Amino acid sequence: MIRYKKLGYVALNVRDVERSAAFYRDVVGFTLVESSPSTAYLTCSDEHHCIMLNRSEDPGLKRIAMELEDINQYEIAWNHLSQHGYHPFEVPIEERAELKIGKAFRFADPHGAVFEFYCGMQHRPFRKQPHPVNISRLGHVILNVPNLEQHFPFYTDVLNFKPSDQRFNDKGEMSFVWMRCFPSPYHHSFGFASSETLKLQHVAFMVADINDIGIGYNRLLAQDVPVVCGPGRHYASGSIFVYFLDPDGLTIEYTLGMEEFPEVGARPPRMLDGAPETSDMWRSRRDPRMSKIGSVELMDRTNPLVL
Numbered sequence: 001m002i003r004y005k006k007l008g009y010v011a012l013n014v015r016d017v018e019r020s021a022a023f024y025r026d027v028v029g030f031t032l033v034e035s036s037p038s039t040a041y042l043t044c045s046d047e048h049h050c051i052m053l054n055r056s057e058d059p060g061l062k063r064i065a066m067e068l069e070d071i072n073q074y075e076i077a078w079n080h081l082s083q084h085g086y087h088p089f090e091v092p093i094e095e096r097a098e099l100k101i102g103k104a105f106r107f108a109d110p111h112g113a114v115f116e117f118y119c120g121m122q123h124r125p126f127r128k129q130p131h132p133v134n135i136s137r138l139g140h141v142i143l144n145v146p147n148l149e150q151h152f153p154f155y156t157d158v159l160n161f162k163p164s165d166q167r168f169n170d171k172g173e174m175s176f177v178w179m180r181c182f183p184s185p186y187h188h189s190f191g192f193a194s195s196e197t198l199k200l201q202h203v204a205f206m207v208a209d210i211n212d213i214g215i216g217y218n219r220l221l222a223q224d225v226p227v228v229c230g231p232g233r234h235y236a237s238g239s240i241f242v243y244f245l246d247p248d249g250l251t252i253e254y255t256l257g258m259e260e261f262p263e264v265g266a267r268p269p270r271m272l273d274g275a276p277e278t279s280d281m282w283r284s285r286r287d288p289r290m291s292k293i294g295s296v297e298l299m300d301r302t303n304p305l306v307l
């Protein structure tokens, strides 16, 4: 089965790369590594990037990139996906050189969303730029997806994601699942919400301590950034959160603290209640603009190399 190091980076489509790069650097707390009118790379560690911004008229998710545990996983993952009828294709060396990543391939999940699996990213011998909010890592990506229950086995059996918790509706259908990319310990790197349409619901960044939540929240308010929910506390992972909107209206979450799972002997997934307290034990108000914007770019099957 496929083994991962982590959720590696998220590629977002934004209308104005320069505007968004400045927002993610100055407001959110990332270090800007490289920027052009078409693409920007930002980081929160000594790796080259954990966010890539791509110019597009349709803001949302371009792709999700997972770092495999090691080079041995490349062939294992390639073969496994091929055997299950998903058709991986290699990322050409010129593009890998731009992305500063090792061997990599891409494929589309059952909804058409683009995943990239790569082996290692260049490290930079620089410290990150000091910022009042200390972001420690890319946390998770949540997608709204149609036919969740039907496609759930793709994420468990093919991708080897493990469910940490699930929620069911009154009809007994799965309405939400939080999943970790094995053997990453974090409660979830992905969440899938049952929905009529495919959409990026939000992207979360983990911060270092409670002061980052408080300082970050007050900075968002002071800079007139729409805070759309929180501060609050999730029941599932136990994390403390604040959600806000980026310049395109994409929903971003600062999150702190998350249950961690051992590789062996992890607790089974829980069935969680559908009450609002499951989402937020503190019951903070949710702004209707939350998670309204966020297209998911689909795999261009006619010309995969342009992705």
Ligand SMILES: CC(C)c1ccc(C(=O)O)c(O)c1O
Residues within 6 Å of the ligand: 142, 191, 204, 234, 235, 236, 237, 238, 239, 253, 255, 278, 279
């Ligand atoms: C309300 C959203 C979908 C949600 C719920 C729970 C958690 C968590 O337990 O960490 C999240 O991160 C969420 O974004």
Ligand SMILES: [Fe+2]
Residues within 6 Å of the ligand: 140, 142, 202, 204, 253
């Ligand atoms: Fe979240």
